[in-house]
Amino acid sequence: MIESSLKDIAAALRDKKVSAVELATESLSRIEAGNARINAFVTIDRDGALAAAKAADERLAAGSAGPLTGIPLAHKDVFCTEGVLTTCGSKMLSNFVSPYNAHVVSLLKAAGAVMVGKTNMDEFAMGSSNENSHFGPTRNPWNTDKVPGGSSGGSAAAVAARMVPIATGTDTGGSIRQPASLCGITGIKPTYGRVSRYGMIAYASSLDQGGAFGYSAEDCAVLLSSMAGHDPRDSTSLEQGAEDFGRDLAKPLAGLRIGLPKEFFAEGMSDDVRAAVDAAIAEYRKLGATTVEVSLPNARLAIPAYYVIAPAEASSNLSRFDGVRYGHRAADYGDLNDMYCKSRAEGFGGEVKRRILVGTYVLSHGYYDAYYIKAQKLRRLIANDFAAAFQQCDVIAGPVSPTVAFGIGEKSDDPVQMYLSDIYTIAVNLAGLPGLSHPAGFGVGGLPVGLQLIGNYFGEARLLNTAHQYQQHTDWHTRVPASL
């Protein structure tokens, strides 16, 4: 049943063909059977899941169920869960049992979704491969020698391995779209400010945005609709009420204008990715869409600008980890300063430390204008490029990642090579636009390729409509790894 669409699972629950407890049990046994191989979960919450499932069954019996009541779900371990270990993939928080729930967690709990566990991730969401986790790398269900992408790689792998039908993630520079692409599932990052950051452990606050993973755009629409909405506890939460992002799913694509950024198609994409992307665009034309070339001349500057802005914000956000109020404290230290320095050196992994150091430098006296302000100016130019492009089109399409999933260990010793794997996704975060990745075929080694769709501000329903129509006419999103 776990492999079915949310619509079919919800119907089966309503018709008493399956109970929420049976669904949770099925999900838990899949996780317990597969996690040693995939390492998608840091924490499996069997007791909590069965209790939540029992409550969901009571709601179903009382007739007060919603579309997510009784549906098993996994949260990326960046979201605080009251009474459940919340590690953020870090040794720093390896003993942190959160005393409160993230807003997203509260909303999905209230909707009756059944959390089965917390998924593995790059430490503090910094990474593109899930290799930066203190709890070991997550493996790609399509080929366990390959990375699942990151930083929400555990969530993407859990859905791809059909352990859960839906999972949450966060996307600061591509961390939902890139793992969705590499794992052959659908993932959406909404407009910045749609999903509350309350209780979502901060990496780069002006870029971090929660979002959804699922088998299809239709399933992502259901999950995202239950996650989004104004939260006064997040100072950058948009003052907009809840929305049904699935409202336009059935709209035909005739007349849709798809922009193709010439810079994305110029070079850098591997041949197999290009072939899948071109075929997906041809399919969209068959469905009645027209394509137009657009230009994002400053998109090439997205990576340098991002690697100033994100580390700067991270160095500030991560200063809270001082070994005093929560998290790791070194066993041996001298004075207070020594306690800070040793606790942080022991608690953070290599990539987190590098980004803290880069951020500390670019914010330090005398360098602020040359780096941070300069990067913010480039951010404006990048956002302006998108605004100009959207004068000519309704959505933008292109690759998600330049290659299919790469090998575990292949880039882990070269930060710059790793950073370049996010070349097509980062500009979207800098501009704050919504972006989606949907399966679009397979490349070298039979590994999945995703297509990226970028929407204008608040264009989530349009993006999900576009992807859903594609998924009505193709079956890439129904393919599962041979090992299943």
Place this chain on the structure above:
Amino acid sequence: MSLSLDEVRHIAKLARLELAAGDAEATQAKLNGIFGLIEEMQAVDTDGVEPMSHPQELAQRLRDDAVSETDRRAAFQAVAPQTEAGLYLVPKVIE
């Protein structure tokens, strides 16, 4: 641009990150690789461009000055490394 070893040690100190004796060189090499990437942005003319700090140009909201939280000190301190009598314990800073 490239950072000297002294600069690497200085920013590690500012960031309150102890750098193990043998780690400074390796850290320096990786940081300089990253700064090599970042330097690409200096080639662009951004004169007159307004810096963009945020995707949405919103004013900060104000809220009523009313009590909204309850006292959860015990729950919050349960996750602290060391507390006593409701206080966080740290090494002595004043003799």
